[in-house]
Amino acid sequence: xxxxxxxxxxxxxxxxxxxxxxxxxxxxxxxxxxxxxxxxxxxxxxxxxxxxxxxxxxxxxxxxxxxxxxxxxxxxxxxxxxxxxxxxxxxxxxxxxxxxxxxxxxxxxxxxxxxxxxxxxxxxxxxxxxxxxxxxxxxxxxxxxxxxxxxxxxxxxxxxxxxxxxxxxxxxxxxxxxxxxxxxxxxxxxxxxxxxxxxxxxxxxxxxxxxxxxxxxxxxxxxxxxxxxxxxxxxxxxxxxxxxxxxxxxxxxxxxxxxxxxxxxxxxxxxxxxxxxxxxxxxxxxxxxxxxxxxxxxxxxxxxxxxxxxxxxxxxxxxxxxxxxxxxxxxxxxxxxxxxxxxxxxxxxxxxxxxxxxxxxxxxxxxxxxxxxxxxxxxxxxxxxxxxxxxxxxxxxxxxxxxxxxxxxxx
Numbered sequence: 001x002x003x004x005x006x007x008x009x010x011x012x013x014x015x016x017x018x019x020x021x022x023x024x025x026x027x028x029x030x031x032x033x034x035x036x037x038x039x040x041x042x043x044x045x046x047x048x049x050x051x052x053x054x055x056x057x058x059x060x061x062x063x064x065x066x067x068x069x070x071x072x073x074x075x076x077x078x079x080x081x082x083x084x085x086x087x088x089x090x091x092x093x094x095x096x097x098x099x100x101x102x103x104x105x106x107x108x109x110x111x112x113x114x115x116x117x118x119x120x121x122x123x124x125x126x127x128x129x130x131x132x133x134x135x136x137x138x139x140x141x142x143x144x145x146x147x148x149x150x151x152x153x154x155x156x157x158x159x160x161x162x163x164x165x166x167x168x169x170x171x172x173x174x175x176x177x178x179x180x181x182x183x184x185x186x187x188x189x190x191x192x193x194x195x196x197x198x199x200x201x202x203x204x205x206x207x208x209x210x211x212x213x214x215x216x217x218x219x220x221x222x223x224x225x226x227x228x229x230x231x232x233x234x235x236x237x238x239x240x241x242x243x244x245x246x247x248x249x250x251x252x253x254x255x256x257x258x259x260x261x262x263x264x265x266x267x268x269x270x271x272x273x274x275x276x277x278x279x280x281x282x283x284x285x286x287x288x289x290x291x292x293x294x295x296x297x298x299x300x301x302x303x304x305x306x307x308x309x310x311x312x313x314x315x316x317x318x319x320x321x322x323x324x325x326x327x328x329x330x331x332x333x334x335x336x337x338x339x340x341x342x343x344x345x346x347x348x349x350x351x352x353x354x355x356x357x358x359x360x361x362x363x364x365x366x367x368x369x370x371x372x373x374x375x376x377x378x379x380x381x382x383x384x385x386x387x388x389x390x391x392x393x394x395x396x397x398x399x400x401x402x403x404x405x406x407x408x409x410x411x
Contacts (some may be wrong), residue, residue, distance in 0.1 A: 003029030004320055007089060007098035009079060009254075011036030011064035014104035014285035014305035021313035023069045026320060027114050031165065032066070033073045035091060035097075035229055041126060043384045045377070046303065048162050048343060050130040052170040053138055053246065057131045062385055079105070082258045084278040086355045100280040100316045103260070103267060104309065105157050105252040107286035107300055113248040114150045115222030118358075121148065121245030124163060125155075137170060142179035143241035148230060151184035151248040154210075155286050155300035158247050158352070160184055161203055162343045167244070168210045169345020183213035185230060185238065190216060192352075194296050195364040201365040206350065226333050228312040236361070249300075255287050262289060271357070272333040274312050280319065284308035292336075293359040303338050341377040342366070 006026070008019045011034050022032045040061040045132070049055040049180030065074050077093035081258030087101045111118045111123055123129030123138070147164045164184050171177040184207065191207075191214070207214050220231035223243075230238045250256065256265040260276055260283070267283035269276050271290050276283045285305030290298035298304060314332035336357030342350040353371040 001295070003027055003031060003055060004099040005031040005033065005097075006102065006316060007096050008032065008034045008102045008104060009036075009082070009089065010034075010104035010106060010285075010287075011038065011041055011067070011074070011289035011300045012104060012285065012305070014106075015310045016041065016067045017306050018102050018104060018284065018313050019065075019072050020069045021310055022316060023072050025053070025313060025317035028071075030320065031073065032071070033075060033096065034068065035075045035077055035079060035089065035096070036064055037078045038075070038184045039063055039065075039076055041075075043381060044156070045341075045382055046127070046385075047124055048159065048166055050127070051124045051137075051163055052164075052166045053134040053346070057127055060127065060385070062251065068130065069386075078253045079252075081262065082254050084258065084260055086279040087278075089282060096233050098199045100319075101282065102309075102312055102316075103255065103276070103281070103283040104285050104305065105255060106305075107249045109247045110250045111247040111407050113250070114220065116225055116248060117150060117223050117245060119225035120223035120228070121150075121243045121247070123247045123376045124244045125159070125247060133242070135312065137244055138178075139169070140176070140242055141173075142176050143181075144176060144239060145180060145182045145242045146238065146244070147182070147184045148220060148243065148245040149184075149188065150245055152187055153297070153300060154246050154249045157194070157299045157301065158187065158203075158340055158342050160186065160244075161191050161207065163244050164207065164347045165210065166343055168212055173346075174327070177211075181213070182211075183215060183238070185218045185220065185232075186325035187217045187219040188216060190247045193298070194292070194299050194356070195352065195354070196361050199366055203342075206344070206369075245361060249286075251287055255350045264289065271312075271336070273315055274308050274334060275315075280316070282312045284312055290334075292356060292362065294361045298336070298356055299338070301340060302322050303340060307337070308334050336362075341373055341380075343374065343377065344369050347371055347374050349377060351376070 027112040036411040042065045046060045078089035080090040087098045089096045119215045122133035191203035221233045222231045260267045262268045266289040269288045274282045286300040311332045311334045339353035348367045348369045356362040
């Protein structure tokens with residue numbers, strides 16, 4: 001009897017983790033097919049280091065094929081449409097029908113959605129934008145640097161605050177901090193609002209210790225490149241000499257044009273199984289919308305894509321084996337645990353960890369800055385980008401550290 005087919009859309013963190021776990025769990029005659037428009041996988045967390053010249057652009061990507069286990073089929077093609085009812089996907093390389101569908105297409109950057117953004121800001125969520133900012137920062141002799149959150153939601157909730165902290169460390173090392181101002185402008189009422197007020201206060205404290213201005217509740221209407229000004233929705237303005245901006249985000253076109261899209265354009269999923277309202281159709285990572293007990297949505301971050309992908313793979317394997325999935329014996333469930341590094345520069349980082357499914361609000365703590373946390377992120381980077389031996393050594397280090405600290409080891 002012919003095997004079953006799982007179609008994984010997206011070759012980023014969520015897609016490759018799901019595909020690899022599926023290949024390990026499914027029968028040999030079952031097919032695992034990954035579809036992505038790009039041949040390469042970018043390790044996005046390292047863009048923050050690139051922003052301040054601590055990484056080189058050509059060292060932050062690897063072929064998707066190198067991230068996948070043997071026996072996984074990789075199709076390089078643009079996805080045109082998704083039909084969850086028939087589990088059918090149309091690409092510019094043909095049409096596919098699957099027994100199970102995993103959508104891991106991430107979030108799409110939309111710099112065109114904010115007037116003047118493309119001309120005024122450096123998009124440090126993109127490889128070219130982060131590299132261009134690093135070049136200007138290297139020539140910077142002092143002045144006003146702004147970091148902005150253009151619109152909500154956006155992925156990597158700590159990223160704009162890490163950017164400001166890393167820029168601060170760069171200017172201090174070069175003796176330029178005394179003649180420079182760094183300010184963060186965001187429509188958020190506090191940094192990382194989903195994580196709760198204690199986390200917000202802790203992050204603001206890190207900024208204040210370094211003289212970085214934080215300006216919350218500043219909705220941005222656009223940018224003016226000629227006058228070098230941020231234009232706010234209340235008609236206020238703020239000047240800058242150098243600007244690193246989080247661009248607007250939106251769901252990928254095949255998602256927002258499908259019946260899967262909720263009013264915001266994202267895919268609403270079961271918080272525990274990640275099923276997307278259709279049998280054997282799942283969404284993981286940034287393209288999904290996981291509603292929390294407090295009415296807010298789970299942040300868009302790679303650590304969640306990773307954990308969700310493992311759950312979905314186990315769920316599909318259980319169903320294919322006739323074990324009934326999460327509703328029956330052997331099913332896996334997403335637990336809402338998450339963590340992230342907060343880079344401070346100078347070889348130091350803080351570490352945020354907690355339970356986002358806690359009630360009535362997520363329970364998150366920020367562990368104090370140290371060199372050990374920074375080393376953990378470096379190991380994580382090497383795990384994703386390194387060769388076989390380097391990946392193995394990095395994974396051993398991460399698992400050991402996770403065991404000592406009581407963290408989930410999901411590498």
